[in-house]
Amino acid sequence: MTGAGDGTYLQTSRYNFCLPLASGFLLYNARTGASLRYASDAPREFLDALCRYPARVAAEDIAERTRDRLQRGGFLVETGFDELLEIRGQYLHAKIEAPVIVTITTTNDCNLGCFYCFQKRDASQLQNGRIDQIVDHIRAIFAQSHKRTLHVDWYGGEPMLNRDFLEKASVAIQDACHELDVSYSASILTNGTLWPEDALSFVKTHHIERLQITFDGMSRSHNKTRRHRTVSRENVNQFDAACALVDQLAPHISVDIRFNLSRQNAEEATEFAELGLARGWFAPENKAQLQLAKLTPYSTEVDFLRKVEFTFAEFEEVRNRVRPHVPDGKLDKSASLDSYPSPRESVCAAIAEDSIVIGADGNLYSCGLQVTEPHRNVGQLGRAHTESALHELQFWDGFDPTRAPSCSRCSFLPLCWGSCPKLHMECDTAQLEQQSEFWRVMLPRRLAASLDLSLVPGFALTAVDQFRG
Structure with a gap:
């Protein structure tokens, strides 16, 4: 031209x-x-x-x-x-201005044994003696940040396995935020089987505004996948308990109903959507949405999934079958074909300037997918950085897709900003x-x-x- x-x-x-x-x-x-x-x-x-x-x-x-x-x-x-320089400026601005998110892993343990879980289960759990250290770490974040909001994400394992710690830590963090004049909110990722009878009072007390709960098909498939790891008289029907929790909370808080889509349960996805409709989850006044997710190997622990996972085209075919069964606005945006592809404006918490993940072992991590990989820690509660932790931190602080050899030449760069940084850390060319x-x-x-x-x-x-x- x-x-x-x-x-x-x-x-x-x-x-x-x-x-x-x-x-x-x-x-x-x-x-x-x-x-x-x-x-x-x-x-x-x-x-x-x-x-x-x-x-x-x-x-x-x-x-x-x-x-x-x-x-x-x-x-x-x-x-x-220089278009690339312009994108770099937007990316770095998003890193700096990202909200403060502190992910707290109450335990690495879980009462259920999903075959595809990427985390190594162990008995590690945060003790009440760690609460002061966590509060001190949060105070240190706000001492050097102009931001005045904190979001805590309760994580595991199954976070409700260490409910006593969660409750005490939640109160202490809320008290500190009140003292610091910082707004507080929380979310939780849970399997839904260990909740108190009055779940609504629990979320109100702990300012939990969003809950993610995962299903693996209808009752038989879900319970087979999410089998109890131990047998006791207190074992409940996993599917029924999860559904009951959604029933109780959907009218009051945002509930992300994640359906892990695999070749084994793909034929049940539409039936599950219809179940949600019948139970009123997707009623206009409720705050629940269906989140269809492709079963993916998030770590080398579950590399075997690569042989059976859907391609994006296959995954989209299943979503197309489900889409007519879910009311407008009740299917998550990533599944919405009519969502206009706009340039990206936010980064994941792993590379946000003021966010951190607290592991059940007391280590600090940048990425929540690494909480059972202690060699990936970027620090420790109440301790100075080690040389290895500084090395890990250097990757996350320095991750910049606009400088990466492949991403800097990619015409999709403004839309994805390099995708998941962890994939780059692990040189996972297949997932990229x-x-x-x-x-x-x-x-x-x-x-x-x-x-x-x-x-x-x-x-x-x-x-x-x-x-x-």
Whole structure:
């Protein structure tokens, strides 16, 4: 794309995509989130040229109105404008301004034995004697931060196995926040089998505003997958207990009903959605939503899952079958085809500047997926950093996808910011390639669906579209 003369030149954006529609074309820029629709008689050569990178065009060769639209949308930028530097600034700003989240692993133990669990179960649990150290650590965070909100995520294992600690720590942290004039909220990830009879009073006392509870199919499949690890008279029906907890809390707090989708339970997903409807979980006044999740190996402990996990295309086929059975707004956004793909604005807590994970062993971690990997700790409660902890911390503090060899060349970068940092730490090329596959297939589909347009059947972006220059 070139022009003659000595006039001003503009350059194409690395982040342009041209999608063929049943009628016409859609031009999309991943950095700005802008999109422009063109009729079937639009000059395809011109649109394709906009998606070449690096390339430049003489400003005088484009009609003023068209040129203005392309510049406003970021499809054409001033010569010398560094798009990658712009994205880096947005990414670093998000790291600095991310909310303070303290994840507290009450125990590594669990009363259930899911075969796919990526965590190594052991008897480690936080003792009440650690509470003062936890409060001191939280005070230290706010002593050097301008932020005035704290969110605590109660985590495990099964966090309710160490309920006495949770209750005492919750009160102590809330008291400290009141003293510091810091707003407090909490969430919990639970299997739902160890809750007090009056669950509503419990969440109110401990300011739990969100709960995530996981299902593995209908009753028989769920109970088979989430088997009790020990036999006692107090063992309850896992499925019934989880459903009863959702029944009680859905009218009052946000409940993320996670359904771990696998080849074994895929045929039950629609039936489960209908069960939720019948029990009133997805009533307009309730705050529950269905979160369909692909069963994925989150650590090398469960690498065997790679052989049987769904591809993103297969996973999406199952979600498409479930989608009509769930009311609008009650299916999580990641499963919503009509959610317009906007540039990313937030980072995960693992790389947020002021967030931390407290392990059941008293170690500090950046990532909650590593709480049973003590060699990955980035510090210890009440102790100075060790050399190995500083080495681990250096990775998380320094993680910057805009400087990574592959991510810096990727045209999906503004949408995913490198995906999960842990995948980069572990050089998990298989999972990173899955993320690339997801965007190649799903970006065109989501753009078309969100704008109520029809994509040419079978169209997907390619590695050539993804990596340019």
